[in-house]
Structures are given as C-alpha cells and as structure tokens.
Amino acid sequence: MRLALGLLLLGLLAAGALGAPLLQAWLEHDPFLPDLMARYAAPSAEHPLGTDDLGRDLLLRLLYGARVSLSVGLAVALGAALLGTAIGLLAAWRGGWVDAALMRVADGMLALPALPLLVVLAAVDTGRFGLPRGEALSDILRITVILVIFGWVGVARLARAAALRELTQDYVAAARVAGASEARVLWRHVLPNIAGPITVATALAVAGAILAESTLSFLGLGIQPPAPSWGNMLSNAQEMVFNAPLVAVWPGVMILMAVAGCTLTADGVRR
C-alpha cells in the first residue's frame, strides 16, 4: 500500500520529467524564453498552470525542474550509498582503530551544524578548482558533491551495524574455511545480506537530498536561474504572494510529492 503509493508518486514525477519535451512540442512555447506580455497569466489551455513572473510557462518549468531536482536527488543518493557502504563495510571488516577513526569522523559530521556549513560550502568559488562558473551542470555537480559529503554518514552507520552482525554469522566463517578470499566474502556474502537496510537508507537519502537541494536553491545557493529547479522557482516567491499566490504554491507541491514518494517507498520496502 505504502510502497504502491510511493512508487506511483515517483513514477508520475519521472514520467513528467521525461515527457517534458513532448509536452513542450505540443504546447508550442519555450519555458526558457521570457514573454513579458504574458506575466502572471492565469491558467488557460495555452498555459495549463499559468505563467511566472517573466511570463514563462509554469507547468513546463516545473517538469524541467523535476529533471534537475530528481537527478540531484538520485545522484546524491547513489554517491552517498556507494561511499557510505564502502566506509561502513571497511569499518566493520577491519575493526580496531580504522573503525574507531571512521566512526568518530561520522559522529563529527553528525554533530556539525549542517545548514550554516552547507551555506559556507555552497558559497565556495568552484572556479578555483577549474570548473566553469555559472553553468547549470557545474551547479548540479557542486550541489551533488556537497550533499554527498553530508549524506554518506547515515548510510555508513547503517551499513556498519548490519555488516558487523553478518560478519559474526556462521556462513561467513564457513566461507573463510572453504578458502574464499576476504574480498569474495565481503562482496558475495556480506554485501547481498546488508542490501536491504542500505536500500532503505538510500531511498531516505533521495528524500533528504531533494529537500536540501530545494532549500539551498531557495536561498540562492543551489541551482542558479535561469535553469529551473523547484527551489529557485520559489526564491522570489515573497514578491509573488500578492500578485499570483498559486505561482508560489506549485513548486512546493512538486517537492512534497517527490519527498513523500521517497519516504513512502522507503517505509514500504522496510516492512
């Protein structure tokens, strides 16, 4: 029930994101070109959800924004899952001071005040590392890296706890006795058995990443306009509340759908 609802929400959003160019061809206007004659247009056949402060079609921008927000969410979750699983497995397998050091780093990351640090990191000038400035792709890359830095901790702790449990099991000892290499024990035996909790943590990480990306973009630190993202579509919402309240409402509904979809999916998988 939860799983079905969650997957339905995510499927709808993914279909919308993939189908955006088709809808654009059908509606025959460009969501990236300002049309100042049609600012804050009411919903109509031509603009199903109306237009924004620059007269761009809101529905199309929401769907293109879904591409940005969902890909950031997925990329962060994959990055966090890979890094977190690797670190968690390493800590559980080596134990001793490696384990202690890695877990203290993880504790430290949890204890840090996340939002101010995100702000500091997001303000770092990527141009100094040789990345092009002001391009949507480099924004996406930067946001992804920043959120992975914060996201791996949760996965690593879960992976470590689950791997510690599995490593004490008899089948691991049996595999070792049978002459399996340590790499094979971890890869073929431990990893498949801890995949469940890691999947749940990854689904929750997608939800967290989408929320974090939209928050940073809302503050003007994430994806920069004119590229649409659900967060930056709200960044000048304060001015819109008087002219066109609905323009400020729709991006939030999209975020709500995406995050609720991920949370429900994670809950559903866990049961």
Place this chain on the structure above:
Amino acid sequence: MGLMPGDPLDLAMLSDPALTAADVERLRALHGLDRPLHERYLAWAGAVLRWEFGFSRLYAVPAATILWPALTGTLALVGSALLIAAVAGTALGVLAAIRPRGVAPLTDALAVLLQSTPTFWLGIVLIIVFAVTLGWLPAGGAAEEGQSALRFLALPVITLAAANTAAYLRHAMAGMQGELRRDYIRTARMKGLPERAVIWRHAFPNAAIPIVTIAALDAGALVSGALVTETIFARPGMGKLIYDSIMGNDYNLALLALLLAALVAMLATLAADMAQRLIDPRLREG
C-alpha cells in the same frame, strides 16, 4: 570561508573608485588580510579568549551588540516552536499508540506529510493564507515599540513547529507501542489500576526518555538552523546573521556567531543529559 571569492578589500575597491592600489595594500596589512589563513585564525581565537570580540565589518558596530538581539530573537522563536512541536507530536503519538485502529493511520499520514513539506514553502503558504488573503497576521518582520510580539511570532513559530513535529510523533508512537507491550503494563492493568494511570504513570515516563534527547538535539541544531524560517519571515536571528555575515565576507561576525551557536548546542546537550537523569532513576546510580 577563505575559499570564497573576493576578500573584504576587493569589495571595498569595487564600491569606492577613489581607493588606490597602495591604499588597498596598506589596509590589507592593517586588517591582517595579507597573512595566511591559519595565522589570522589564531589571532582571532586569541582575541576571543581575552574577551575581545571586535567589530562587525558588515554592520560597522561592535559584534556583541548584533549577536545579543539575534540570539534572543532566535531563542524565542526556537523555544516556543520546539515546545509546541514536542507537546503536539508527543500527544498525537501517544494517542496513536493507545488507539492503533482509529487514530494511528491518520497520524501516520500526518507524519509523512509533515516530514515531506519543505519549510520554506510552508512559510510562504502560511503567509499567503493568513497575511495576504485573510489579513489576520503580519507577513514578517519583528515587533516594534507598542506592537504585540506574539502576532509577529505566530506564523514563524507555526512554520518551524510543523517541520519538527513529525519526529516527535514517530518516536512517541514507537516508544509507547513498545512500552505498552511490556510485562509491567500487564501487571499494572491486572492489579486494577485505571487505564489513565497505566498510560501516564507507568508507560509514558519510559517512552518519554528519547523525546527529551531529541528535543535537546533539535534545540542545539536550530539555533543556527532556523535560517530558512528567519529568512522567509525577515526575522532577525542567528541563522540569518550567520548567512548574511558569510555572504558579506564578515569573517569576524560569522566566526563569533558560529562559536555562539556551537556553545548553545553544547549547553542544550548538557541540559538533555541532566533532564534524562531526572526522568530515569537508572541513570542516577552509575
């Protein structure tokens, strides 16, 4: 912050064309900006230990005079929001645990909904409904002389409380469900205690322990983390101050604000430990 584009004097050069290159070098040496990052940090840390907090470059006043109102503003907002979130979340969670059939599905749905709502969007929607459409409450800002602070606090507090309620709801529900299955609850019921006493005197104190911990951790995190709420409602506070000082290259103010936020977070954790000892006698013996 050292990796951010431009130092304060680059900005000064942009805003004042009369500044010559020689002036800039002189000022840079005066403010110590020609020295490497770690030397500047040590000099700053030494000054703070001597109780010298210096000036804010951005606001051109002593840093302490800005920090204090920001801290009290944030504490009023975060304190009342957390109180509401913890009480409402716990009450709903306990109710859901007592009535697994009637209430639990509703609170489950509510928890997912609250958890998935982006804070900044909820704030905007509340502004649209209560400030723009109904006109009951101000859309933002802080109370001035003779105005009721409560009216200005209402919307930000609701926004922040809603974002934090879900965690309390889930923990209270899970905690109570776990406790109500335990043997001592069956014993209490068997000896004829009224159901109210069983729930509030026996099960609830045990389920409340994790809730106190979360509240303290939240309080610490929110001192610097109420940024979004403070931005939407244009309220002066720590989160906004940290954001503005980082964006404005005001090193001294940003570092002081972060230090203060960390201090409050530590105090909150300490308070949680002590509160746990009050609730849980087992912790007192060790």
